[in-house]
Amino acid sequence: MSSISLIDFxxxxxxxxxxxxYSARSINSSLSFYLLVDGMGKGLSASLSSMLITSFINHTIDNMKKEDNFDFHKLIDKSLDYIKPILLEEEALSIDYLLHDDKKKLLHYAKFAMPAILMQNNNHKIIKLKSNNTPISRYIHDFKVSSYNTSDITKYLFYTDGMVENSTRFKNKLYIEYIEKDFLDSFTKDAMKERLLWKIDTPEDDITFIFINSLDLKNTIIAEKSFITNFNEIENANEWYTTIWESLTDDVKKRYDAGVVFTELYMNAYEHGNLKLDTETKHKLIENDIYLQTLQEIQKDCTKKIFITINKITNDSINYIVTQVSDEGEGFDTEILSKIFRNTKSFNGRGVFVSRNSSLGIYYNSKGNSVLFLHKV
Structure with missing residues (x-):
């Protein structure tokens, strides 16, 4: 894999x-759909219209995927036909319909009175894509879909106007004057969020953005290794990972945090990935004091491996260590992660929750058999 996109909201x-x-949907292995909706005005009407069209679009995508006939233009057309009779006489919606084709390196978009998309290219220059349609009202009749070649694009920022129209701590200046530089300087969503919240006085509107960073994982590898699925190999893997980090920084806290995340996610790959041990069974084995004994038995017939890749990526003179842990298991439904992050008291998935809080973020692939996490050095 030469690159991977980290998608945050x-x-x-x-x-x-x-x-x-907002919504983000994987259509197939190469197509990703993104949606941003901003109901003009405040209160029940704007909230209801925004919720209704988002739900309708997600429902339509579900049906199209079931029938394997996804059509971007038809999706927009059907959603406009649905929402127009619902909108009040003077009500309007701003919407971004965005479809990225990773295989063809094209971004197809229909922007209805939304702020310009920001994109960063390989030369660290900003490209802006402005709206190509008027706001959506009950009187809109047609629309335009445009396309942009993204072969040299490394970062994307899609956002609603509540972000750029907010006043800042600097006299008579709105955040729109700072967003481009902050975007260039930010490697992650959290870095962008931190810069935004420091500059604005108080939020004056809803703020929504989607931050996408495409990482080069081909030319930035500093270490890689595979391990057999064996309990004794866990210690060997930890020792190897610790040695790598000792060569990267003298900061004990950073090395400790990276080690915590690695141990948790490596164990997940070992237990739940390659050995297919579900959480409920694991808890019963621990209660009955036969956990280790059972692992020893299960792993005897397992020929699968765990693969570790470590990359070092520099952005704005700051080095980021990207660690990827992959197993050869069947994966899992990654939708459960949102439930884990919302319910911090749940015992299930606590390792994943701890990992996210001890790093700059963790990112699973769609199958759920590979996880990537970030640290700064």
Missing amino acids: MYQPLDVLSGDS
């Missing part, structure tokens, strides 16, 4: 009734 509604909504 920030959703910060101003009130319970939010006019903003």
